[in-house]
Amino acid sequence: MSIRTLIRGGLVVTASDELHADVLIEDGRVAALAAHASAAAEAWTADRTIDATGKYVIPGGVDAHTHMELPFGGTSASDTFETGTRAAAWGGTTTIVDFAVQSVGHSLREGLDTWYAKADGNCAVDYAFHMILSDVNERTLKEMDHLVGEGVTSFKLFMAYPGVFYSDDGQILRAMQRGAANGGLIMMHAENGIAIDVLVEQALARGETDPRHHGEVRKVLLEAEATHRAIQLARVAGAPLYVVHVSAEEAVAELAAARDKGLPVFGETCPQYLFLSTDNLEEPDFQGAKYVCSTPLRPKEHQAALWRGLRTNDLQVVSTDHCPFCFRGQKELGRGDFSKIPNGLPGVENRMDLLHQAVLDGHISRRRWIEIACATPARMFGLYPQKGTIAPGSDADIVLYDPHAEQVISAETHHMNVDYSAYEGRRITGRVDTVLSRGELVIDQREYTGRAGHGAFVPRSTCQYL
Known part of the structure; x- marks a missing residue:
């Protein structure tokens, strides 16, 4: 039986508005908003008042x-x-879009079904999928059309990782042309993987094996070059383009130049590039391995360009690229050879809090926080207004956020299944208090009340910026 819930007395913050309003929830959706203490709000009754x-x-x-x-x-x-x-719920995230993987020689359908099976019945919050294209051919290009029809409307390709995920320019162009025809959005990991592999081989031959060399070989210019090339291929195909995990000033400049031409080119960055740097990769005793990800962490001076890009809308989204590997037993696989360190950082629990701290630090406004973390990703990937806002008819995915609570980020207190925190010891202000997913309490005043299986697969429409 559906519980009618009333949230009273808070400051409702969306990407477009801030208002002191009460929120009425029925049947898992937002039923109405009304000014706090107004006649309309006072007339509401509910089974549960928060x-x-x-x-x-x-x-x-x-x-x-x-x-x-x-x-x-x-x-x-x-x-x-x-x-x-x-962990996402603990951090105030109520929808994830994960990446299903097509293996080389296999169909998209096989890869997607594998990811459906992993997620089904196990998620605490709602989920959707992108599709990684590892093997672009006539059969898989046709499959893209079918996936768009069932709500998997974005496809990721890699200019990196030769022999694993890598696609050449011809394959990328064909996939972009198909996306232009069927409405699918092409997402790009933009690094020149062929050149990077040469630099990796040369570094290891010189005995440069420590984690810091991971960042040194994956050069800024090779990210910028690949970003430029991806943009030009998208122009030839007449397709939109979304560049993932942008880490460097030069890559932002390529996106800004394209957007100045009016091209449908979009960019995402991640908290690790905004808050961490090559200083972390250089931590002694192999501790730098904790921070190995691709694109890699950059020198601190790149952070100003990323924040500026978020303010000017040359970067539209902050996602996490959450891909955790434990230090013990996983990151340690790369002792003596940085190229064998599993690439990825934990962060799905920390994103909303870190971005709130950015509001307090003056990097972004309060509404921009919600825009880049909630509304724009929902619009970009065909989930809005079901997700990403608080409006009549939207799913009641709502977070009560305490802007004054202080916390210290630590692996001792986080809920991600990983033995370290990338932000260990960082003091921040602001913390999730209560989380509702489709009207159901998942976090209730800092107590987990959710359950595996509550989260549902959400089919997506196509990008709403096109």
């Missing part, structure tokens, strides 16, 4: 880039869909 006095009432976060249970480098990401979505 006091939001002194708190923000914000849409649940939409993390459009996660990798739960991803096989990589002889091991697998340490978060399952169960542990990862539970």
Whole structure:
């Protein structure tokens, strides 16, 4: 039986508005909003009333880039869909878009069905899928049309990782042309993987094996070159383009130049590039391995360009690229050879809090926080207004956020299934208090009340910016 819920007394913050309003929830959706203490709000009755006095009432976060249970480098990401979505809920994220993987020689259907099976019945919050194209051919190009029809409307290709995920320019162009025809959005990992492999081989031959060399060989210019090339291929194909995990000033400049021409080109960055740097990769005693990801962490001076890109809308989304590997037993696979360190960082639980700290630090506004973490990813990937906002008819994915609570991020207290935190010891202000997913309490005043299997697969429409 559906519970009628009333959230009273909070400051509702969306990408477009801030208002002191009460929120009425029925049948898992937002039924109405009304000014606090107004006649309309006072007339409402409910089975359950939640006091939001002194708190923000914000849409649940939409993390459009996660990798739960991803096989990589002889091991697998340490978060399952169960542990990862539970951690997401603790961090105020109520929808993830994960990446299903097509293996070379296999169909898209096989890869997608494998990911359906991993997620089904295990998720604490709602989920959707992108599709990684590892083998572009006539059969898989036709399959793209079918996937768009069932709500998997975005496809990721890699200019990196030759022999694993890599696609050449011809394959990329064909996939972009298909996306232009069927409405699918092409997502691009933009690094020149062929050139990087040469630099890796040369570095190892010189005896440069420590984690810091991972960042040194994956050069800024090779990210910028690949970003430029991807943009030009998208122009030839007449297709939109979404560049994932942008890490460097030069790549932002390529996106800005394309957008200045009016091209449908979009960019995402991640908290690790905004808050961490090559200083972390250089930590002694192999501790730098904790921070190995691709694209890699950059020198601190790149952070200003990323924040500026978020303010000017040359970057539109902050996702996590959550892909955790434990330090012990997983990251340690790369001792003596940085190229064998599994690539990825944990972060699905930290994104909303870190971005709130960015509001307090003056990098972005409060509404921009909600825009880049909730509304824009929902629009970009065909989930809006079901997700990403608080409006009549939207799913009641709602977070009560305490903007004054102080916390210290630590592996001792986080809920991700990984033995370290990338932000260990960082003091921040702001914390999730209560989380509802489709009107059901998942976090209730800092107590987990959710369950595996509550989260449902959400079919997506096509990108709403086109």
